[in-house]
Amino acid sequence: MSPAAPDPAALDAFVEQFVVAVDFQNPVPVAGDTRLADLPEWDSLAALGVIVMCDTEYGVTITGNDLKNCVTVGDILARVHAKKGG
Amino acid sequence: MAMVTLSNVRMRGLVCCVPRSTISNLDCPEEKKGERERLVRNIGIHTRRICYPWQYFSDLAKSAAETLLDAVGWKREEIDALIVVTQSPDYPIPSTAIILQDRMKLPTTTIAYDINLGCSGYPFGIYTVGSMLASGGIRKALLLVGDKCANLADPLFSDCGTATALEFDPSAPPIHFDLNSDGLGYRAIILPVGGHREPTQIHHLIPRKDADGETRRDTDLVLDGTAVLNFSTQRIPPALRALCDYAQTPLEQVDYIVLHQANRMINETIRKKLQLAPERVPSTLYDFGNTSSASVPLTMTARLRERLSAGPATLLLSGFGIGLSWGSCVLRTESLVMPGLVEV
Incomplete structure (x- = not known):
């Protein structure tokens, strides 16, 4: 979905915030390419x-x-960047 | 219209009534405990009040109103208007207000009708009744606000009926309002079946699983959570700032900001965007859930009763939701008559 590869540090920070926002009951490995449906x-x-x-x-x-x-989780960050105009 | 000011109108007192029957969002099978705890953490709602099978919104509102009449010392024959804001009428027609006029033994000279609004309803109700009083044509009015909206399956909603006494008083400080509607979003919160456009038919009553695996019928309330969240958190903070500017009452000078109790995520986002300390934004979500249009007066009662009944206070009240609609008012109260929460 994103035309350019995301900055790895920005993606790491986003993934960390994503994990807090979802409030998983048990720890789950999450990365930029993790599929939301999974x-x-x-x-x-x-x-x-x-x-x-x-x-x-x-x-x-x-x-x-x-x-x-x-x-994927990374797609959400790409959408955020697209909407922010950057 | 957006912003408007009413003079000569005083809020005299307030009573809220909830059913004694309490349900917990953590009452669930053991294997669902974790999921439910996550839900409670995020929506901020633990216990809710639910009407007994023989109770209806009008019963709660009547109990609240009769307690209030005794507390403010108003005689029934003095009541000029009885306005009900609800989406839980006893019948589709006639108005619940007119039925209550008789049940409460108010005179037939009482102006009585319903207003169809939900979560945004309290400021709209104060404005409607206040407009009737402001000219001095009528002197004393009751505003009954609330809903019977709880059910066992939905973790959000809770039942409550409220009564507010408003009167003509030339010495009352002005009340400033900001009232808005956006019908483009009408599908965000809707009962799509049961009206003239889509009358209830047998197939609407068949339960089906939705995307989240919950069993639903077409006759159930449809709530687009993400749309309501974005509407509330985008619209309300700038609207409250604009109203404070109009009212020439800086937000810092408001003692309490009483928001409709939607869910924790919505209310906390609004609070943080306005950079308000939690103690200035009281919450009843944990104990009473989302009580629709009753949530603002219920929060005033359950969290601020001692403070509001002891002396003057500047309040910013805000309701938002179904319609979509959003309304807020800035008012100065002076020793409100608040005998306390009624449980029936």
Whole structure:
């Protein structure tokens, strides 16, 4: 989804915030290429947490449709960057 | 219209009534405990109140109103208007307000009708009743606000009925309002079936699994969580700042900001965007859940009763949700009559 490879440090920071936002019950390995559909807690509650995180940490409004079009965790960061104009 | 000021209107007192029956979002099979704890952590709602099978919103509102009338010392024949804000009427028609006029033994000269609003309803109700009072044509009015919206399966909603006494008083400080509507978002919170456009038919009653694996019927409330979250967290912070500017009351001079209790994620995001300390933004989510239009007066009652009944306070009240609609008001209260939470 992203035309350019994301900055690894930015992706690491995003993944860390993503994990907090989803609030996993048990630790799960997550990386930029982790598929959202493979995560046990990728549900409507997780979506709300991620939208709040994108808003408060990145100042970007991500919609439910944006998330539906994302396949991996990294796709969400790409969407954030695209909406931010960078 | 957006911003408007009403003079000559005083909020005299307030009573909220909830069912005694309490349910916990952690009451679930052992294997679902972890999932439920995660839910409670994130939406911030632990216990909710739910009507007994024989109770309805109008019963809660009536109990609240009768307790309030006794507390403020108003006679029934003095009540000029009884306005109900609810989406849980006793019947689709006629208005619950008119039924309550008789059940409460108010005079037939009472103006009584319903307003169809949910979570945003309290400021809109104060504005409607306040507009009736401001000219002095009527002197005393009751505003009954709330809903019967709890069910066992949904972890958000909780039942409550409230009564607010408003009166004509030329010495009352002005009340400033900001009231808005955006019908483009009407599908974000909707009961899509049961009205004239989509009458209930047998196939609507068949339970099906939704995307989250929850069993639903077409007659259940549809709530687009991400749309409501974005609407609330994008619209409300700038709206509250704009109202404070209009009211010439800096946000720092407001004693308490009482928000509709939607869920923890929405309310905390709004609070942080406005850079408000938690003690100025009271919450009843954990104990009472989302009580729709009753959540603002319920939070005033359950968290601020001692403070508001002891002396003056400047409040910023804000409701937001179904419609979509959002309304807020800045008002100065002076020793509100608040006898306390009623449980029936």
